[in-house]
Amino acid sequence: MRLTPRSVRARATLAACAVVAVALTVASLAMLSLLRANLRGNAEQSARVQAVAVAKLAADGRLTKLVPLGRGTDFVQVVDAEGRVVAVSQNVVGRPALALVPPALPEADAFGQLGIEVHQQVTSVVVDTPKGQVVVHAGVSLGAADDAESTTALILAVGCPLLLLTVALVTWRVTGRALRPVEAIRSEVAAIGEQELHRRVPIPRGDDEITRLATTMNGMLDRLDLAGRRQRQFIADASHELRSPIAVLRTQLEVALGHPDAAVRAELVEGALQDAERLQALAADLLFLARLDAGSADRPTDPTDLTELVRATVRRRGSTLCDVVFDEVEGEGEVVGEGEVEGEVIVPGNRLWLTRLVTNLVDNAERHARRTVRIRVRRDEVTGEGVLEVFNDGPAVDPADRERIFERFTRLDDARSRDDGGTGLGLPIARDIAQHHGGTLAVVDSVQGATFQVRLPLTQACGSPQVADLG
Incomplete structure (x- = not known):
């Protein structure tokens, strides 16, 4: 009870x-x-x-x-x-x-x-x-x-209950008036469905706790609305991206199944295999994004030598579509010799994820480079960050598109990206990895071509202020 x-x-x-x-x-x-x-x-x-x-x-x-x-x-x-x-x-x-x-x-x-x-x-x-x-x-x-005592006692016996009743009425009305905006917020939130996240709760006048509650509630609804729209857009884009290669794959297999020429069938099967690989890569990217979106809020803390990681990642790639050049520099950028490392750039991070970040940036640079991809790793002692820069000598990125290219399934050159196997997820994944490590990824100004710059916080135990640039 x-x-x-x-x-x-x-x-x-x-x-x-x-x-x-x-x-x-x-x-x-x-x-x-x-x-x-x-x-x-x-x-x-x-x-x-x-x-x-x-x-x-x-x-x-x-x-x-x-x-x-x-x-x-x-x-x-x-x-x-x-x-x-x-x-x-x-x-x-x-x-x-x-x-x-x-x-x-x-x-x-x-x-x-x-x-x-x-x-x-x-x-x-x-x-x-x-x-x-x-x-x-x-x-x-x-x-x-x-007589005075009796009169006083009588007055108190009658007045106290009346005063108590007055307090009850005033408290009831004042509390009801104070809670009226809360009830309005509750009613509006209860009426908001999955398809009505654009609606917002009323914000009462003033600057009290209830006003701040309504403002916070609207901020939460803004984030939910944005997340819902991003999710719907992501599902629509993923469906579109999967539909095309599946349709092409089915067509190739159907033609190969009925074609009498063995050479043509082999060519069609080879093309189907390439489309299957593209589908596999797309599915892997989607799963990786899902892991990033649902990942732990804790940042990776394993000390990682960014210079060594970049070297190993590029070395494992083997043959490339263009030359990948490392510029080892110290201080302001004076070349001190290829293949030599003048200092370590130690950052806290997940080695596998950082490898994926480097791979995606190099893949993107190779798809757009004319001849050369240049990689640089250095330490910024002013900001206490490790800096990775990937430059390609291809077309520059228009300033208006420097943020749009980090949106999922975005391609500035749709035909060439499709031909070269791009899915429009490499750069978004790279930026999500950088942000998950407490860093940033952005396109910075360069004399020619395009330069993608990653900034990651250095570990507290990082050694000397020497810089290794690989570019």
């Missing part, structure tokens, strides 16, 4: 009422106690003033049978050591002596002993007189005090 209400509005109202109820109870009890103490103190002070005045008369031997009452005093009675009444005020003449011997209770039952119908605050003073020791009793009415 659930004891607390479900809604925030109800819980806030209940909590406010509970806090106010406790505060009102404590304040009411404290007020009544203070009021009672104050009224009793005033009455006791008045009675003591009267008792001291009569005691002084008795000590001087000037006490008469009838004692005049002071202002605010209800009665005075003087009793000797034998319990005889020796002096009284007019209103209690003939009444028996009060059964009070100091120290006595301050509140006397004057009604029962003296016939006075009002609750009394009695003060007794012992004094020595020429005729012996006497006790002076002076009483002050507590009727006004009792």
Whole structure:
């Protein structure tokens, strides 16, 4: 069984009422106690003033049978050591002596002993007189005090529940007004379906927590919308890219199956095999992108010699469509000899992924180069980064296309890329790998041709500031 209400509005109202109820109870009890103490103190002070005045008369031997009452005093009675009444005020003449011997209770039952119908605050003073020791009793009415206490208690008994009800109503309305934008956000989010990610939640006026919540929610919806559009575009592009080679492959196989010439059949089967390899490469690229997209948020940390990795990657490629040249440089770029390494460029990373990055950049450079691909690896001591630059002497990349070429399935020269086996995924994969390692990949200005520059953070334990450029 659930004891607390479900809604925030109800819980806030209940909590406010509970806090106010406790505060009102404590304040009411404290007020009544203070009021009672104050009224009793005033009455006791008045009675003591009267008792001291009569005691002084008795000590001087000037006490008469009838004692005049002071202002605010209800009665005075003087009793000797034998319990005889020796002096009284007019209103209690003939009444028996009060059964009070100091120290006595301050509140006397004057009604029962003296016939006075009002609750009394009695003060007794012992004094020595020429005729012996006497006790002076002076009483002050507590009727006004009792009435004040009763009235205050009644006001508190009626006012506190009304105040508590007011607090509940105000809290309910204020909380509801404060949570109204939250409910609007919740309703809008609940209404947004998979095909309606373009919708946004309303942003209330002001700069409070709810406004920031709505802004954050819209930012999340922006990212979801972008991711959804990218996913749909990726699926459409992948479907298009797969449909064409599959159709060509099927056509080639169907023609080869029915062609009577063995030489033609062999040529068709060879072309089908090339298309199958292209399909295999495309599928591998798609799977690799999926791994990058769903990869761990932790960056690879294995120390990797970028210079050695580039050398090994290019060496394993064997024959190439054009010359791949390494320029080993130190400092500002002075050539110090081919095949020599003047310093290590150690970066934290995944060796297999970085190898894929280098392979994709070199493949792209070879497809577009006229004669030469130049690779350079160096260290940037200013930024603390390792820099890999891959240059080809082919056509330059227009500044307007320098970001577009990193979009998936984008080709600036569709016909040539298809002929050379490009899928439009090499550069996007390379940039994703660089970003996964905390680095960047971009096209930078060059005198001629196109230069792709990768920047990766160096390891903290990297050695001397020497630079090895391979280009």
